[in-house]
Amino acid sequence: xxxxxxxxxxxxxxAKKKPKTSxxxxxVQKDLTELDLPATMxxxxxxxxxxxxxxxxxxxxxxxxxxxxFEFSFNITTNYPHEPPKVKCLQTIYHPxxxxxxxxxxxxxxxxxxxVLNLNSVMVGLQYLFxxxxxxxxxNKEAAIEMSKNRDTFISNVKSSMRGNTIKGVQYNNxxxxx
Amino acid sequence: MSQTTVDATSGDWEGRYDHxxxxxxxxxxxxxxxxxxxxxxxxxxxNQAKILVIGAGGLGCEILANLALTGFKDIHVIDMDTIDIxxxxxxxxxxxxxxxxxxxxxxxxxxxxxxxxxxxxxYFGKIQDKDEEYYMQFNLVICGLDSVEARRWMSATLxxxxxPENPESLKPLIDGGTEGFKGQARVIxxxxxxxxxxxxDMLNKPTAFPICTIANTPRLPEHCIEWASxxxxxxxxxxxxxxxxxxxxxxxLYQVASxxxxxxxxxxxxxxxxxxxxxxxxxxxASTNAIIAGMSACCNEAFKIATSSAAYLxxxxxxxxxxxxxxxxxxxxxxxxxxxxxxxxxxxxxxxDLTVEQIIELLVERQDIQIKKPSLATPTSQIYLQAPPQLxxxxxxxxxxxxxELVAEDGEVTVTSTSLPFSLSLRIHYN
Numbered sequence: 001x002x003x004x005x006x007x008x009x010x011x012x013x014x015a016k017k018k019p020k021t022s023x024x025x026x027x028v029q030k031d032l033t034e035l036d037l038p039a040t041m042x043x044x045x046x047x048x049x050x051x052x053x054x055x056x057x058x059x060x061x062x063x064x065x066x067x068x069x070f071e072f073s074f075n076i077t078t079n080y081p082h083e084p085p086k087v088k089c090l091q092t093i094y095h096p097x098x099x100x101x102x103x104x105x106x107x108x109x110x111x112x113x114x115x116v117l118n119l120n121s122v123m124v125g126l127q128y129l130f131x132x133x134x135x136x137x138x139x140n141k142e143a144a145i146e147m148s149k150n151r152d153t154f155i156s157n158v159k160s161s162m163r164g165n166t167i168k169g170v171q172y173n174n175x176x177x178x179x
Numbered sequence: 180m181s182q183t184t185v186d187a188t189s190g191d192w193e194g195r196y197d198h199x200x201x202x203x204x205x206x207x208x209x210x211x212x213x214x215x216x217x218x219x220x221x222x223x224x225x226n227q228a229k230i231l232v233i234g235a236g237g238l239g240c241e242i243l244a245n246l247a248l249t250g251f252k253d254i255h256v257i258d259m260d261t262i263d264i265x266x267x268x269x270x271x272x273x274x275x276x277x278x279x280x281x282x283x284x285x286x287x288x289x290x291x292x293x294x295x296x297x298x299x300x301x302y303f304g305k306i307q308d309k310d311e312e313y314y315m316q317f318n319l320v321i322c323g324l325d326s327v328e329a330r331r332w333m334s335a336t337l338x339x340x341x342x343p344e345n346p347e348s349l350k351p352l353i354d355g356g357t358e359g360f361k362g363q364a365r366v367i368x369x370x371x372x373x374x375x376x377x378x379x380d381m382l383n384k385p386t387a388f389p390i391c392t393i394a395n396t397p398r399l400p401e402h403c404i405e406w407a408s409x410x411x412x413x414x415x416x417x418x419x420x421x422x423x424x425x426x427x428x429x430x431x432l433y434q435v436a437s438x439x440x441x442x443x444x445x446x447x448x449x450x451x452x453x454x455x456x457x458x459x460x461x462x463x464x465a466s467t468n469a470i471i472a473g474m475s476a477c478c479n480e481a482f483k484i485a486t487s488s489a490a491y492l493x494x495x496x497x498x499x500x501x502x503x504x505x506x507x508x509x510x511x512x513x514x515x516x517x518x519x520x521x522x523x524x525x526x527x528x529x530x531x532d533l534t535v536e537q538i539i540e541l542l543v544e545r546q547d548i549q550i551k552k553p554s555l556a557t558p559t560s561q562i563y564l565q566a567p568p569q570l571x572x573x574x575x576x577x578x579x580x581x582x583x584e585l586v587a588e589d590g591e592v593t594v595t596s597t598s599l600p601f602s603l604s605l606r607i608h609y610n
Contacts, residue, residue, distance in 0.1 A: 001485055001486075021604075023335060023518040026595065029593065030601065033566050049560060049561065082328075082379060082382065083385075097391070103394075113387075115380050137392075139390060
């Protein structure tokens with residue numbers, strides 16, 4: 001058998017035993033403790049010992065979604081950051097890029113995810129959806145059509161949906177921020 | 180022709196290893212200085228070396244056959260899968276009668292029947308079921324896997340096992356992989372050369388389509404299948420988890436995807452494409468597997484490392500067979516900021532009375548690490564996190580606790596901070 005150990009001795013490497021903490025776990029610790037969130041975003045951990053599952057509340061302070069408090073669940077797998085975090089909207093909301101099941105159309109959550117991105121980039125990306133909804137990549141097609149064809153109706157639908165009203169037969173959740 | 184005589188104890192017949200012995204009887208110009216030609220090395224290869232093969236699929240079957248034929252006699256194999264009929268075109272240790280049986284067990288039986296004197300010990304299950312003590316018994320590990328997650332786990336486990344006090348704890352890892360006509364093989368000397376995690380960002384990202392394309396403007400059969408699995412399954416099946424190995428689940432997806440394809444006049448949704456998309460299957464090619472597993476890569480490296488009979492691969496071999504045959508070998512460098520094998524590590528001897536707040540001060544003041552606002556955690560719990568606010572608050576009571584209440588003697592603490600390239604690991608001792 002090749003004498004590998006002698007190579008190790010020759011190398012000037014600090015040969016210390018490494019911890020059993022998984023790479024995904026360290027990466028999540030690093031991502032979370034280095035989050036730099038504006039006052040409009042807040043994380044909540046149902047179990048503070050579990051860093052892999054938590055919710056994010058976004059309370060936009062400008063734009064047509066101002067006044068709402070939008071909740072997203074984050075689920076991080078052990079294959080992070082090779083795989084992106086799984087993010088879902090927990091409320092039924094009227095938004096062109098969020099469907100009624102809570103799926104979110106944000107490129108960095110799927111096709112454009114890269115391990116160099118982090119949780120901060122995902123959260124900032126989510127907030128951006130509320131500042132600039134994008135009618136070109138719709139998940140809620142009706143909302144998207146309304147937004148591009150009749151902006152005023154769209155804005156009033158947004159306001160109405162946020163109060164928990166029904167639009168075109170769909171009952172939306174009341175998402176008004178409790179102040 | 181003279182009659183073959185078989186040695187009763189070893190199962191070897193005269194001249195069995197004539198060809199391989201040519202390499203082991205005399206040193207050559209490229210043999211390692213530590214190479215001892217002759218009986219010693221043959222005895223090690225045939226009677227002492229214990230080798231672990233992970234995966235008994237396309238690569239694994241080839242690897243097992245090659246190892247057995249080059250003279251390794253104590254081989255273990257782990258695989259969590261059972262044999263599917265679609266495996267039979269390239270996994271040559273399996274026959275139609277084996278469909279449904281565990282791959283590890285069938286492969287082991289086949290090799291033992293075919294190659295006298297070889298003992299193959301199968302384990303039908305996950306690599307994660309086994310602990311360090313189990314992996315410690317082997318001299319070498321060869322991976323023929325199809326999953327990034329399993330590779331990350333195996334590589335990290337072997338890196339973590341390296342104990343500076345024990346030379347035997349360093350297990351060379353040979354990792355092979357194929358994707359259609361392309362393949363790669365690499366030799367990882369845990370903690371010495373770059374590990375699997377070091378090269379994680381070289382990987383192609385898994386194919387994913389924008390969710391809005393899937394929802395609104397499907398153009399490809401894959402879009403219809405993703406629509407069924409990503410959007411329709413959770414909507415219709417609720418909390419029921421999609422099991423990609425369950426034919427009923429695949430059948431449901433196939434039906435739903437076909438209906439969607441019909442609606443949008445898209446052709447090409449088939450059962451096997453459905454399975455391929457949801458399981459992220461890349462077509463495997465037997466000849467690529469043979470090259471990567473065989474004497475040009477994985478098993479050749481195992482033989483060279485086990486015998487020191489020639490220079491081994493340093494450390495990354497890639498094969499591109501898509502246009503002609505191209506191969507290239509290079510040294511993939513170790514990354515300083517690799518979360519598994521890189522980063523700083525530090526032995527810290529402290530008083531049993533030192534509090535968490537004091538150890539943080541101590542870290543901040545140390546000139547050699549110059550850390551700002553460190554967050555600390557053990558592998559199982561958080562000690563003190565600087566952010567986000569809720570976790571800072573939840574861990575704040577720990578600041579006044581003694582480190583010795585939270586971390587055992589010889590325990591590990593992972594420190595992260597914006598001022599570190601990645602992380603710092605501490606090993607805590609008490610005086």
